[in-house]
Amino acid sequence: MDFFDPHIHVASRTTDDLALMAKMGCVVVGEPAFWMGYDRGGVNSFHDYFRQLTEWEPKRCAAAGIEHYAWMGLNAKEAENVGFAREVIAELPAFLERPNVLGVGEIGLHKCTRNEVTTLLGLIDAALASSQMMLFHTPHLEDKYKGTRMILDVLADDRRVDPARVCIDHCEEHTIRLALESGYWAGVTLYPTTKATPERTADMVEMYGPERLLVNSSADWGPSNPLAVPEFIATMRRRGHPDSLIRRLVYENPLAWFRQSEHFRFAPARAT
Amino acid sequence: MANAATSGVLDREFLPLRARLIDLAAALDRIDRASGLPAADPRREQIAHGLAVLNSPEPNRAEAVLAAFSLPYDPEWRAKTPRG
Numbered sequence A: 001m002d003f004f005d006p007h008i009h010v011a012s013r014t015t016d017d018l019a020l021m022a023k024m025g026c027v028v029v030g031e032p033a034f035w036m037g038y039d040r041g042g043v044n045s046f047h048d049y050f051r052q053l054t055e056w057e058p059k060r061c062a063a064a065g066i067e068h069y070a071w072m073g074l075n076a077k078e079a080e081n082v083g084f085a086r087e088v089i090a091e092l093p094a095f096l097e098r099p100n101v102l103g104v105g106e107i108g109l110h111k112c113t114r115n116e117v118t119t120l121l122g123l124i125d126a127a128l129a130s131s132q133m134m135l136f137h138t139p140h141l142e143d144k145y146k147g148t149r150m151i152l153d154v155l156a157d158d159r160r161v162d163p164a165r166v167c168i169d170h171c172e173e174h175t176i177r178l179a180l181e182s183g184y185w186a187g188v189t190l191y192p193t194t195k196a197t198p199e200r201t202a203d204m205v206e207m208y209g210p211e212r213l214l215v216n217s218s219a220d221w222g223p224s225n226p227l228a229v230p231e232f233i234a235t236m237r238r239r240g241h242p243d244s245l246i247r248r249l250v251y252e253n254p255l256a257w258f259r260q261s262e263h264f265r266f267a268p269a270r271a272t
Numbered sequence B: 001m002a003n004a005a006t007s008g009v010l011d012r013e014f015l016p017l018r019a020r021l022i023d024l025a026a027a028l029d030r031i032d033r034a035s036g037l038p039a040a041d042p043r044r045e046q047i048a049h050g051l052a053v054l055n056s057p058e059p060n061r062a063e064a065v066l067a068a069f070s071l072p073y074d075p076e077w078r079a080k081t082p083r084g
């Protein structure tokens, strides 16, 4: 079955991973800017990283037969230094115009500090100033519930926000309802230990239905699985769900989500 | 949305569930056997809370376990986290 992985950090994966993903049916990936595992030393590092996501990774993916799209942003892990963050935010407008960029992401909160909120407000403002879609990273573990509520509060405060153009990502059982009820897209991440499993994701589909639900691997430089979406497909089939429902979750939903960006130009090669 | 294979759920879940319960029991035994752990570690309370949720007849246990391991949300956070 053809599928999208709407959130994966391709820059941290090997070319072999991309070839395997393509063999399993991956046709499109979305790569949000994020933390590389260490704090970058200066704005130039971000500039180069944004170039990597808009110039080099699309080529590497295309060689495997996968279309690559990117999101430009500053992860909450590097949002604490507000002055530095402001310099990075100033770099964004030029990159947001690049042809494979869908919007601003992944942005959000990590430890939910005052400085993180200040930087987040700056990022949201930069996004809305040019009517960009936004992809939100919600915190890990014990911070997730509180951080998700705070992000939703910040969004509710801003009248310019169109929930249909916002995705609240890394939702779990205690946060998914909050995102869906407010009209946002909800991302569920298949990631070991700290996020959801294929079985729990299938549970959430059974409880909340497929509307505005996205499933992703968020595979990165840590222990994670670039074939997590196909694993989810297999789990859904094992549980007896029809291919029409599975396809909606892994193909039609991300297609509808990405299509809201004028930069998205994917045209299905096969009539499926 | 109903589970598409309701009749097979117990068949499918029984052995993996049994295995995970044994894993869980063994991990708790391991913690008990370790010497010198502070009895008042707040994580022990979270674990106890999580186990109580597993044994409860209420639905949405996964959500309740996640809640047991979550920091509280304060709706007044803006006043306490002023905009910089």
Ligand SMILES: [Zn+2]
Residues within 6 Å of the ligand: A007, A009, A032, A034, A106, A218
């Ligand atoms: Zn990510």
